[in-house]
Amino acid sequence: MCIDVGTRNLAWCIIDVREWDKHSNHLRGIREWGKVDLLANSVVCQGISKSGKECAKKARWISRIRNGKLIAPLQYVCGIHRSRNETVRKKYKEIPKRNTKTVSRRTLHNILLDWLEESKGWLLQSKYIYIELQLTRNPSMKIVSHILYTWFLMHTKKRYRSSKLVDVSFIGARYKLCKYVYEYLGIANSYNYKSLRKKDFRKKEAIRLSTLLVRKDKKWRRYYRSTTKKDDLADTLLMCLWQYIRLIT
Numbered sequence: 001m002c003i004d005v006g007t008r009n010l011a012w013c014i015i016d017v018r019e020w021d022k023h024s025n026h027l028r029g030i031r032e033w034g035k036v037d038l039l040a041n042s043v044v045c046q047g048i049s050k051s052g053k054e055c056a057k058k059a060r061w062i063s064r065i066r067n068g069k070l071i072a073p074l075q076y077v078c079g080i081h082r083s084r085n086e087t088v089r090k091k092y093k094e095i096p097k098r099n100t101k102t103v104s105r106r107t108l109h110n111i112l113l114d115w116l117e118e119s120k121g122w123l124l125q126s127k128y129i130y131i132e133l134q135l136t137r138n139p140s141m142k143i144v145s146h147i148l149y150t151w152f153l154m155h156t157k158k159r160y161r162s163s164k165l166v167d168v169s170f171i172g173a174r175y176k177l178c179k180y181v182y183e184y185l186g187i188a189n190s191y192n193y194k195s196l197r198k199k200d201f202r203k204k205e206a207i208r209l210s211t212l213l214v215r216k217d218k219k220w221r222r223y224y225r226s227t228t229k230k231d232d233l234a235d236t237l238l239m240c241l242w243q244y245i246r247l248i249t
């Protein structure tokens, strides 16, 4: 499993290397591939739709509070269930959007630890976990990467009984677009060392290579096509490939 560290886009890819087909430059055996927005507002609307079911759409409005009491009929509502009545509408205020700048570190770290606990069942199925080393100047990202590292270290099978995890380590980001990856894909002639020094080009290349890798896998090809922020997902997949290449060479 490889992890691309982020708060808005924490991405991962889990590969079963036993299923990798060395001779056909496309991947099989993607087990999990996805990302999570740790700052997403996950509160749902409490309104009831016309058919009598719970609305459960993402809530955008929250009831104001007076004297310790909610003054609107519901605590969380979407745009539709905020009511048409102007007086009632005013009883709601917009739920403030969380972003990396407004959320406190403490809150962010708690969200991350909650997510890890909730996802433990599938996260700890991997034998080896690689976390992309953060060379950024953003201290927040560095801290997040070390929380991930420590959490996994505490959940290796040596310390945590139901875990399959053998080890966790950091890996450098730059190797995922190295010459060997291009050679593996059979496109060594399009390896352009000079252009790869530019960040924008690297992003584009990561997406191009990932599209190439999943082209014969119906499920993941569809998933990848439909997703936004493709570069983070691409990074995790290419990191897996790079680790695999290191393993076999």
Ligand SMILES: [Zn+2]
Binding pocket: 045, 046, 047, 055, 056, 057, 077, 078, 079, 080, 081
């Ligand atoms: Zn609603």
